Amino acid sequence: MMSRALAVLIIVGLVLLVLLAVLNWGALTAPTVLSFFGASVQAPLGLILLVTAIAFALLSFVYGAVQRTAMLLEARRHAQALDAQRRLAEDAEASRLSELRGEVQQEFADLRKTIEESANGLAATIAEMEDRLAKRP
Numbered sequence: 001m002m003s004r005a006l007a008v009l010i011i012v013g014l015v016l017l018v019l020l021a022v023l024n025w026g027a028l029t030a031p032t033v034l035s036f037f038g039a040s041v042q043a044p045l046g047l048i049l050l051v052t053a054i055a056f057a058l059l060s061f062v063y064g065a066v067q068r069t070a071m072l073l074e075a076r077r078h079a080q081a082l083d084a085q086r087r088l089a090e091d092a093e094a095s096r097l098s099e100l101r102g103e104v105q106q107e108f109a110d111l112r113k114t115i116e117e118s119a120n121g122l123a124a125t126i127a128e129m130e131d132r133l134a135k136r137p
Contacts, residue, residue: 003068014057021050 021028028046 010057010061014054017050017053 024046028050029044030046031042032045034041034043034045034048
């Protein structure tokens with residue numbers, strides 16, 4: 001939201017700059033003697049300053065757009081890496097749960113076998129006792 005407000009503020013500033021240039025076009029285009037590193041040239045100083053200001057504003061926009069794009073790409077890379085790590089953790093958890101399920105099933109199978117063996121042993125002991133009781137006079 002803040003970047004949108006900043007963009008609107010910059011656009012309003014540029015519109016005001018253009019309005020100032022249009023209203024004062026005669027003054028901006030008035031030729032002036034300019035000295036630049038020992039060379040003298042007659043040129044409109046106001047127009048040169050206006051073009052320079054607009055060029056710097058455009059460079060600022062381009063720089064901001066490049067920075068924002070780089071930030072979005074970096075955020076996307078981070079999101080992809082985070083998603084890959086999340087999937088890896090989920091797969092590891094699923095593997096652990098599957099292994100635990102197998103161990104629990106094996107423990108139940110061993111317990112069931114032990115109970116059946118105990119029941120068979122108990123049944124055999126009871127049958128033997130009944131046979132002994134039946135043989136007694």
